[in-house]
Amino acid sequence: MKNKSKNKLLLMIVSFLVLLGFVLFHVYILEGEQKLIWIIFLATLICCVIVHNLKVTSLKKDLEAEVQKNKDSHDRLVIKYQIESTLSKISSSLSFADNLDEKIEESLGMLGELCTADRAYVFRVIDNKDTVNNTHEWCAKGVEPQKEMLQNLSGHEYHWWLEKLTQEGAIHIKNVDELPPEAISEKELLLSQDIKSLIALPFFIENEIAGFIGFDNVRETNEWTKQDIEVLNTYSNILAMAFKKNSIAEDLNLERRQLLSIFDSIEEPVYVSDPYTYEILYVNKFLSQIIGENPVGQKCYQVLQGFKEPCDFCTNSIILKNKNQAYKWEYQNPITVRDYIIMDRIIKWTDGRNARLEMAHDISEIKQAERAIKESEENFRKIIDNSPLPIAIMNSLGEINYANHKLTEMIGYTIDDIPTISKWWDAVYPDPQYRRKVREKWNLTSKEKESGVSGEWVIRCRDGTDRNVVIYFAKTNDNTVFIINDLTELKKAQSALLVDESCLETLHELSYMNGFSISDIRTFALNEGMKLTGSEAGVLGFFDDNKKLSSVIAQPANILKMHGFTENDLISGLESCHRWAELLKNKRPLVMNEPNEIEVERCPDIFRKMNIWSYLAAPILYENEVVGFLAVANKEDDYTKNDARQLSLITQMMGGMILLKNSEDELKKYNSKLEDINEELRKANDELHSLDEMKSNFLATMSHELKTPLISILGFGELVGDETLGPLNKEQKRAMRVVNSNSGQLKRLIESLLFMSSLEAKNYQYEYSRLRLSQIIEKALSIISMENTDKNLTVENTIPDSFPFISGDQNYLSEVFIHLIDNAFKFTPSGGRISLSGTQEDGEIHIIIEDTGIGIPETKIMKTFDSFYQLDGSLARRYGGAGIGLNICKRVTEDHGGKLWLESAEGVGTKVHVILPELNC
Numbered sequence: 001m002k003n004k005s006k007n008k009l010l011l012m013i014v015s016f017l018v019l020l021g022f023v024l025f026h027v028y029i030l031e032g033e034q035k036l037i038w039i040i041f042l043a044t045l046i047c048c049v050i051v052h053n054l055k056v057t058s059l060k061k062d063l064e065a066e067v068q069k070n071k072d073s074h075d076r077l078v079i080k081y082q083i084e085s086t087l088s089k090i091s092s093s094l095s096f097a098d099n100l101d102e103k104i105e106e107s108l109g110m111l112g113e114l115c116t117a118d119r120a121y122v123f124r125v126i127d128n129k130d131t132v133n134n135t136h137e138w139c140a141k142g143v144e145p146q147k148e149m150l151q152n153l154s155g156h157e158y159h160w161w162l163e164k165l166t167q168e169g170a171i172h173i174k175n176v177d178e179l180p181p182e183a184i185s186e187k188e189l190l191l192s193q194d195i196k197s198l199i200a201l202p203f204f205i206e207n208e209i210a211g212f213i214g215f216d217n218v219r220e221t222n223e224w225t226k227q228d229i230e231v232l233n234t235y236s237n238i239l240a241m242a243f244k245k246n247s248i249a250e251d252l253n254l255e256r257r258q259l260l261s262i263f264d265s266i267e268e269p270v271y272v273s274d275p276y277t278y279e280i281l282y283v284n285k286f287l288s289q290i291i292g293e294n295p296v297g298q299k300c301y302q303v304l305q306g307f308k309e310p311c312d313f314c315t316n317s318i319i320l321k322n323k324n325q326a327y328k329w330e331y332q333n334p335i336t337v338r339d340y341i342i343m344d345r346i347i348k349w350t351d352g353r354n355a356r357l358e359m360a361h362d363i364s365e366i367k368q369a370e371r372a373i374k375e376s377e378e379n380f381r382k383i384i385d386n387s388p389l390p391i392a393i394m395n396s397l398g399e400i401n402y403a404n405h406k407l408t409e410m411i412g413y414t415i416d417d418i419p420t421i422s423k424w425w426d427a428v429y430p431d432p433q434y435r436r437k438v439r440e441k442w443n444l445t446s447k448e449k450e451s452g453v454s455g456e457w458v459i460r461c462r463d464g465t466d467r468n469v470v471i472y473f474a475k476t477n478d479n480t481v482f483i484i485n486d487l488t489e490l491k492k493a494q495s496a497l498l499v500d501e502s503c504l505e506t507l508h509e510l511s512y513m514n515g516f517s518i519s520d521i522r523t524f525a526l527n528e529g530m531k532l533t534g535s536e537a538g539v540l541g542f543f544d545d546n547k548k549l550s551s552v553i554a555q556p557a558n559i560l561k562m563h564g565f566t567e568n569d570l571i572s573g574l575e576s577c578h579r580w581a582e583l584l585k586n587k588r589p590l591v592m593n594e595p596n597e598i599e600v601e602r603c604p605d606i607f608r609k610m611n612i613w614s615y616l617a618a619p620i621l622y623e624n625e626v627v628g629f630l631a632v633a634n635k636e637d638d639y640t641k642n643d644a645r646q647l648s649l650i651t652q653m654m655g656g657m658i659l660l661k662n663s664e665d666e667l668k669k670y671n672s673k674l675e676d677i678n679e680e681l682r683k684a685n686d687e688l689h690s691l692d693e694m695k696s697n698f699l700a701t702m703s704h705e706l707k708t709p710l711i712s713i714l715g716f717g718e719l720v721g722d723e724t725l726g727p728l729n730k731e732q733k734r735a736m737r738v739v740n741s742n743s744g745q746l747k748r749l750i751e752s753l754l755f756m757s758s759l760e761a762k763n764y765q766y767e768y769s770r771l772r773l774s775q776i777i778e779k780a781l782s783i784i785s786m787e788n789t790d791k792n793l794t795v796e797n798t799i800p801d802s803f804p805f806i807s808g809d810q811n812y813l814s815e816v817f818i819h820l821i822d823n824a825f826k827f828t829p830s831g832g833r834i835s836l837s838g839t840q841e842d843g844e845i846h847i848i849i850e851d852t853g854i855g856i857p858e859t860k861i862m863k864t865f866d867s868f869y870q871l872d873g874s875l876a877r878r879y880g881g882a883g884i885g886l887n888i889c890k891r892v893t894e895d896h897g898g899k900l901w902l903e904s905a906e907g908v909g910t911k912v913h914v915i916l917p918e919l920n921c
Helices: 002-029 032-095 100-114 159-168 181-192 226-265 285-291 300-305 316-321 364-375 380-385 405-411 421-428 432-448 488-511 518-533 567-575 580-586 597-602 605-609 641-721 730-761 773-787 810-826 885-895
Strands: 119-126 131-139 171-173 197-205 208-217 270-273 280-283 327-333 338-348 354-362 391-395 400-403 451-460 466-475 479-486 535-543 549-555 590-592 615-622 625-635 769-771 794-797 806-808 833-840 844-851 899-905 909-917
Touching: 032 100, 032 226, 100 119, 100 131, 100 226, 159 171, 159 181, 159 197, 159 208, 197 226, 208 226, 226 641, 270 285, 270 300, 280 285, 316 338, 316 354, 338 364, 364 466, 364 479, 391 405, 405 479, 421 432, 421 451, 432 451, 432 466, 466 488, 488 518, 518 535, 518 549, 518 625, 518 641, 535 567, 549 567, 567 605, 580 615, 580 625, 615 641, 625 641, 769 773, 769 810, 773 794, 773 810, 773 833, 773 844, 806 810, 806 909, 810 833, 810 844, 810 885, 810 909, 885 899
Parallel strands: 794 833
Antiparallel strands: 119 131, 119 208, 171 197, 197 208, 270 280, 270 354, 327 338, 338 354, 391 400, 391 479, 451 466, 466 479, 535 549, 535 625, 590 615, 615 625, 769 806, 833 844, 844 909, 899 909
């Protein structure tokens, strides 16, 4: 088919040339009216050629339209992929961000560019909706930031905005001028920022509006697409989760700082070190004052012991093997020359690594007391009377014949209340089993040792309170001296540390369960909730869309079977509980400790039969809705606010994990869609490649075939115009000038098409030589000026001849500047101005061609470099050309190692910048 079309085209061209030669021959030899007839025939022939060219142009436009259609389809698919890829990247970035503010700024930039917004921002609502602050902002190039002026905004003044966000979930303003009267404050604020249109969506944390995110346009009004709204909605969910996770981390860090503050208040040495590198991570104020400096970052054995190598008595290996147990030992420090009883254990440090916590209690006075007892019985009473520690003396018959005032002050009993050790045991160890354990330990220890530690026990004081103590003993000739060290406050600090460390470890493990199933995450969360609160039983349930329980799991696993119940019985019992609606409505933890008779009567039957006497339930929130709950029951003590807080932290993290798992499922769906999109893209690219090849072959053939007859037309036209073939009257001269001018433009168009075809086929080669750029530009200006003598333009050329030489192809560079100057003349109306200027910049020559023409819209500047692109693509367009000149100019300039770009404003004019490297001599 192609060969037949080509043969027909060749036949038409040959026929046209024969006919043209025949006509020109008669025009040349004939005179008078016959010659005029042949001239008219010649004009008719030229008109036929023009009509033929119009048909060719129409065919070319059909091909271009098909190419553009496929390109638009390709662009839509690429945009869809970019959106999904960007949201996935943002989700990963914010989920594991060390610097959340920086990552939010980056994500706003990605979304703003993706949705072609002028500004993207995040506002936080604080102080119970009283204050609104612009916390994060991204601005497109050329758009003024507004963040500093949008601080401490009154929530009451802009109540319309906050209420609309809370109730309707989004604000979409296509035109700020159309805001309702009740939004007058909001309208004034938006107009003060030159905002034309915007869209904003809220995000919620713990059922309360925490802020909103939005896009706006300040340069023109815009109606945001459904796609933009979906992007913002997804981003708001991601952002809420990131803020929630960051808030949880800040709360945990606050608690850790509070614990460190407790350590600083303890008048005993406390420090934390790395058990592997021996690096000191923290010391409390008391120890820092003893050392005389802040030793953080130094080796513990150097600072605390004065050794050059790790201590041979170091307990790191022991506590690393038993991470959940404390190790106690006694030691005399050679630097302070003080005796200590030391408690070592492994804790989680702020960066997640295992760290060694050492808490030392100074027992120097106890040791001194022991030594004093052994050295001198006479001074013994003085020492123990003045001792800050509780001390008692028992004779060989088991009678307590002395107790100092510190012992009486601590336990509330006098020597008359506890005259013997048996009475002591009965009074301070009321539980028979615990008392038997204490007795057996004392009998065993007192037989084997003359002095030492009787044990660490919990004693009951006269006022009913319990105290943790360590009891030391030392035997003399007929007596046994007991020295009691009160560890109650130290134990409280240790317990608080253990609970918070356990919660931190649980949350830490939860955050790394991305690869586990939702069922595994639920089971883990339930078990850890029971463990942290010290509960005997637990239930984890989830609701369906109608707020009905769809599934539950209970622990221990056989608890329902033990009491003769099924899972459905448990679901029915839970839904019939009178406090069920309270959990769904308030979305806050519920606590019941030691219920009264009325409360017990109102509880479901299954609760009473399973002997549930206390419980704590926390809701699981997902996208600000209760999707489930985690409940624990039957704690030995009352449930506290700390229990509720820790259970809430677990449910929040679990809700976040469910969100992440659901996001992963969505991403898998997206990946499947992307595979289909990639297949569509491949097919579209194949079609584009085929059409592009067809277009290139067509342009090469047509341009070559049109150029051959055009050369003859130009030659004979110049002969006729110069009156070489005979004199012409005034009208004939004007007609020939039009013919020659249009033929010249047609010649440049055909040469541009030929050059473009050679560029695409890579069938060309530059002939480089030493050139003076000012001469090339002057010649191009002269050619175009001669073709535009009918235009009244002011032309100014200030390019100096002193510029250095460049290396380039004279023909190609001449065509570049002819085309650029021709564009300036073509698009500048009469009365306008064109200026050519140049500068030298770091080994380069920078040429600027500036005009006061029609200009180019900012959104279309980059498209002007596309092949066959024209600002006015209609058949009736005012300005001619095929739309390939700038594309060719840019290619030639870049092939010469230079750069070409445009600056333009519609209705103002255009600046063309050309940079070419100087010739290195």
